[in-house]
Amino acid sequence: MTVHLNYQDTGGEGTPLIVVHGLLGNADNWRSHVKQWQQARRVVAVDLRNHGRSPHAEGMSYREMADDLLALMDRLRIDRAHLLGHSMGGKVVISLARQAPERVASLIVADIAPQAYGHGHDAVFAALRNLERGKPENRREADALLAEHVQERAVRLFLATNLERGEEGGLQLRLGLDQIEAGYTDIMQAPAGEAPFEGATLVLRGGQSHYVPDSALPRLREILPNARVETLDNAGHWLHAEQPEAFQNAVNEFLSSLAE
Known part of the structure; x- marks a missing residue:
């Protein structure tokens, strides 16, 4: 059963950008970035289930969380969107893109690879x-x-x-x-979906983070064959907070390069 996610919607024209936080994060973490992006486009920042102001519910699989996000897009009458996800949120947007590629204008994945990880929390x-x-x-x-x-x-x-x-x-x-x-074991798993997502994709990784090592790139390119991978120097896993200007610039440049 899907959860009605809490969200913050700036309004605006054009293809929206939907922003999805990571494990134990929330939409509020992205406030300063949203303030910048909303000058150029509609931005929707979401709280995933069991996070922020969204309802609490059993189940943390990527299929369930992607279904929640897809249901929100339906509720907001968003046919297609640019999806940006950090860490766990990155796996959520990859899952949605693999399951419903026609709903995804582009994908931006921040410091996560489409693979399983060991327990570390x-x-x-x-x-x-x-x-x-x-x-x-x-x-x-x-x-x-x-x-x-x-x-x-x-x-x-x-x-x-x-x-x-x-x-x-x-x-x-x-x-x-x-x-x-x-649901922590499910959170540590690879994203849901079977097919690769062949749309435009930007993968940003922190130069001081261990989440997307070079050894993960072959598998990443199997699932995201058109991914452009960029490394932000002097940034760890929370690269959007540690190097906000470089992160903004990379996202803006990528989105500007796409035909809306």
Whole structure:
């Protein structure tokens, strides 16, 4: 069963750009980029199921998440769109593109390869559970609880974007954490779909990230045969946050090169 995704829609003319966040992210993470892109086109930023302000639901397979996104496009009467996805969101948009290529004007995949990955979020889940139990009153207390399991301040700041003020005061997570943890094995799998997506594709990878190594490129080109691969130097996995200007420029140049 599909989930009615929460979204932010700038309005505007032309083929829309739909932006899809990664694991434990949300549409708000893309606010500064959306502000730039909306000057040239309609932008729709989404919260995937169990993230942001979207409903919580069992199931985190890429087929399910791609179906959610396709249902949103139908609801907004978007026939075709440029799809941009980061990390887990990249696998979601690849899945949609493989299953419904006629709905995809182009694909932009940020720092993820169309392959399975090993488990690597144990400390992050432990930190979020610690936060749940600790019931912090403010962001300073929340950061201290996260820091018991996550040393990197940048990661803690990212996780803290999932906090909101509860009805009874104090901060709480706006994540379907139970459902995300239950579906974590599916999240680590390769994208859904059988056929390659042969449309225009840009793959951006961080020069300091290990998510899209050169060894992943042959398989990537099997699934995305027309992909242009660009590396952003001095950027890790969160390349859109670490090198925002270079990321903007690469996306804008790619979209400008396409015949709308």
